[in-house]
Amino acid sequence: MTPICSKLMYLQFILAVSLLIPTTCSAFLGGHLTRSPFRAHLSTSASVEEVDIHDLQSELNSEGLNLCHGIMHASGVRELSDIQYLTEDQILEMGIDQFDKQNIKRVQERLSKDSHHVHQLRELSTKRDGAFDRKVLSRFEVEERQDFDIRTICSENDVYTGQLFSIEQCEQLNRMSEHYAYKQIGTINSGWTDQIYTLTAQHMACKDVPGMIPSTQIIMRQLIQELYGMFPEIVPGSICYENDGEPHLVKYNGKAKGTVAHTDNSEYKFITVNAILSGQDEYSGGGTYITVLDKTIKLSQGQVLIHLGDLEHAGADIKSGVRRLFIAFFACRWKDDLLNKPILENARDYEG
CATH class of the missing domain: 2.60.120.620 (q2cbj1_9rhob like domain)
Known part of the structure; x- marks a missing residue:
C-alpha cells in the first residue's frame, strides 16, 4: 500500500469516528481509542429496533401467580416453562405463601408432562448472600481496593x-x-x-x-x-x-x-x-x-x-x-x- 493510500484511509477513519462523537467531548474520543474496548453504548434516538422481551407477567397472570413476577424474575425465571426447574429448596428460600406455592407446584406438574420442555436453558438461583463476601483481614492486612475502571x-x-x-x-x-x-x-x-x-x-x-x-x-x-x-x-x-x-x-x-x-x-x-x-x-x-x-x-x-x-x-x-x-x-x-x-x-x- 502506498503512503498516500495509507494516509487517505487514516483520514477516512478519523472522519467516521468524529461524526459519532459530540464536538464538545473530545476527551471521550481520546480516552476510548487509547484503551481497551468499553461496553458503554451511546446511541441516538433513531437506534435499530430491538426485539421485545418475553412477556412473563402475562403468563404468570394466567396461572394465578401475578404477585410472583418480581421474585420469579429475580431468580432467573424468564418464561413460564422455567418454573419446572425450581427446586423444593429454592421455592422454600423464596419465602412465598402457601397459595402461591400450590400454584407453582400445579404448574410444575403440568410442565413435567409436556415433552416439549426437556432441557433447562437458564440457571436459576434464589441465594441472597455470598456475592459480596470478602476475605477477613488480619490486623496488618490492607483492604483490597476495587478497580472502578472509570x-x-x-x-x-x-x-x-x-x-x-x-x-x-x-x-x-x-x-x-x-x-x-x-x-x-x-x-x-x-x-x-x-x-x-x-x-x-x-x-x-x-x-x-x-x-x-x-x-x-x-x-x-x-x-x-x-x-x-x-x-x-x-x-x-x-x-x-x-x-x-x-x-x-x-x-x-x-x-x-x-x-x-x-x-x-x-x-x-x-x-x-x-x-x-x-x-x-x-x-x-x-x-x-x-x-x-x-x-x-x-x-x-x-x-x-x-x-x-x-x-x-x-x-x-x-x-x-x-x-x-x-x-x-x-x-x-x-x-x-x-x-x-x-x-x-x-x-x-x-x-x-
Whole structure:
C-alpha cells in the first residue's frame, strides 16, 4: 500500500469516528481509542429496533401467580416453562405463601408432562448472600481496593462511567429486593413504592431491604474515595448521602417505563451515581438520555453512570422486560464556596 493510500484511509477513519462523537467531548474520543474496548453504548434516538422481551407477567397472570413476577424474575425465571426447574429448596428460600406455592407446584406438574420442555436453558438461583463476601483481614492486612475502571464520556459536562458491581452482585441485589418486596405485599408504602421520589413509580430505599446496606457499604465507601479523585475541587471528607433514603433502587416494568427529562438536584451542585442491575437481555429500550449530549447511554450489567445532579437527563422508556437500577445521590462541599450556595429558583419547594 502506498503512503498516500495509507494516509487517505487514516483520514477516512478519523472522519467516521468524529461524526459519532459530540464536538464538545473530545476527551471521550481520546480516552476510548487509547484503551481497551468499553461496553458503554451511546446511541441516538433513531437506534435499530430491538426485539421485545418475553412477556412473563402475562403468563404468570394466567396461572394465578401475578404477585410472583418480581421474585420469579429475580431468580432467573424468564418464561413460564422455567418454573419446572425450581427446586423444593429454592421455592422454600423464596419465602412465598402457601397459595402461591400450590400454584407453582400445579404448574410444575403440568410442565413435567409436556415433552416439549426437556432441557433447562437458564440457571436459576434464589441465594441472597455470598456475592459480596470478602476475605477477613488480619490486623496488618490492607483492604483490597476495587478497580472502578472509570472512563470519561464527556469531560466538559462531567459525565463518567465505570464498573460498580459484578454480575453476581447485581443478581444478588435483585433477589434481595424482590424477596423483601414480596414480603411487603399488602403493606401500605412498603416494598416498591412511589412515595420517596415523585418521578419514579417504583422505587425502594436500600436501608429497608435486610442486609443490603451492609453488603454494599465497602464498595460505596471506596467509590466515595474515587469521587474525590474525579472531582478534586470537592472538599475532602465532605461527600455523604444527600438524605437518609440513599442509596435507593428503581425498577422499570409494566406501566412504569421511564422518566421525563429532569435534574436530580438543580439547587445544589451534588453528585448522582446510577448503576444498572439488569442485563441487556432482560429489557428492550431504556438507557439514560443526556440532553446536552443528545445521546442515550446504555450500560452493561453492573456498570455505573456518574454525573453532577444539575445535569438534565431522562430515563428512556423501556419497550419490554424489566430494568433495575441502584442509585445514590451524594451531597458535598466545594472548595469554591460560590458553588455551595443554593440556586433558590431551582429549589424543589421554590414558589417564585
